[in-house]
Amino acid sequence: MKIQKQQAMRSVLYALAPLCLAAIYLFGWRFIAVLAVVVATAVTSEYLMAKKYKMRITESLFVSATIFALSLPPTIPLWIAIVGMAFGIVFGKMVFGGFGKNIFNPAITARAFIYISFGVPMTSKFVANHAGFPGGFASWLSVDVISAATPLVARDTGLLNLFLGFNGGSFGETSALLIILGGLYIIYKKSANWKIVVSSLLGFLALQSILFFSGVQVVTERGAELVASPLTALFSGSFLFAAFFMITDPVSAGQSTNLGRWIYGAAFGILTVLIRSFSTWIEGVTFAILLVNMFAPLLDILIKDARAKKKAKQAGGKA
Numbered sequence: 001m002k003i004q005k006q007q008a009m010r011s012v013l014y015a016l017a018p019l020c021l022a023a024i025y026l027f028g029w030r031f032i033a034v035l036a037v038v039v040a041t042a043v044t045s046e047y048l049m050a051k052k053y054k055m056r057i058t059e060s061l062f063v064s065a066t067i068f069a070l071s072l073p074p075t076i077p078l079w080i081a082i083v084g085m086a087f088g089i090v091f092g093k094m095v096f097g098g099f100g101k102n103i104f105n106p107a108i109t110a111r112a113f114i115y116i117s118f119g120v121p122m123t124s125k126f127v128a129n130h131a132g133f134p135g136g137f138a139s140w141l142s143v144d145v146i147s148a149a150t151p152l153v154a155r156d157t158g159l160l161n162l163f164l165g166f167n168g169g170s171f172g173e174t175s176a177l178l179i180i181l182g183g184l185y186i187i188y189k190k191s192a193n194w195k196i197v198v199s200s201l202l203g204f205l206a207l208q209s210i211l212f213f214s215g216v217q218v219v220t221e222r223g224a225e226l227v228a229s230p231l232t233a234l235f236s237g238s239f240l241f242a243a244f245f246m247i248t249d250p251v252s253a254g255q256s257t258n259l260g261r262w263i264y265g266a267a268f269g270i271l272t273v274l275i276r277s278f279s280t281w282i283e284g285v286t287f288a289i290l291l292v293n294m295f296a297p298l299l300d301i302l303i304k305d306a307r308a309k310k311k312a313k314q315a316g317g318k319a
Helices: 007-027 030-053 060-070 078-092 106-117 119-123 159-164 176-188 194-213 230-235 239-245 258-278 285-318
Strands: 125-127 145-147 217-220 223-226
Touching (some): 030 060, 030 078, 060 078, 078 106, 106 285, 159 230, 176 194, 176 239, 194 230, 194 239, 239 258
């Protein structure tokens, strides 16, 4: 089995490596088991599809598998992780013709499938992080497994804990610091477009600030309460992780113009806030990404067509 090398994908894997180490420290060695079965499933699924339909296998599958594993809660049953990754690779990537032709991000396709199909194990149980040395390096999984509200709605968590990662959540989505550092690295290596990241952050913070300072209340499992402050919302949940590592996927983003990148990113940030605040899906990132993925090709075509018509009109006027 020959896998096509992709330097850009390797840069993303290097950026994800600290998050993988942090996942072990914070939650225990069970992360390695989840990552192993997810990678094995991704390789097997893509190989079987590629062999039958004469497609190519690329290193992007390792990025999809790692991102998917990091997006999972620590208590996820291994068989659910396997089912999700197989679905993401087959129906989120290979059915479209393989790398370079897929409309949807394979990792987020996998997460959406199991989030809808297996909602209880995906959202109901969270573990407290390990603290001090050696942390999770000395255990399989924290024994403090509880049924509780998602960390996204746990407003009593301090900003510093949210920034450093000492709060409950998915394997790789808790430490805003490591996510930002890794994200800056892939931007520096040109594996991610900074315009998409910046516009995502601006769209998210702008709407979240408007709702917060306007005193808008939303219905939560604790009753009606004010929406989270912009910084609390930014550092909670998986938005930062998605803004740097998911929405910047060069294939599913599908934007060849700078204007398209700005609109695409801003739409993702705005949709995330709207879904989080006013829907029953507390984590809006998953569906926000799928929605902007869906309209990305159309957005690119509309912008190109508008520019072509404007250019033709200008040329006609000069003639």
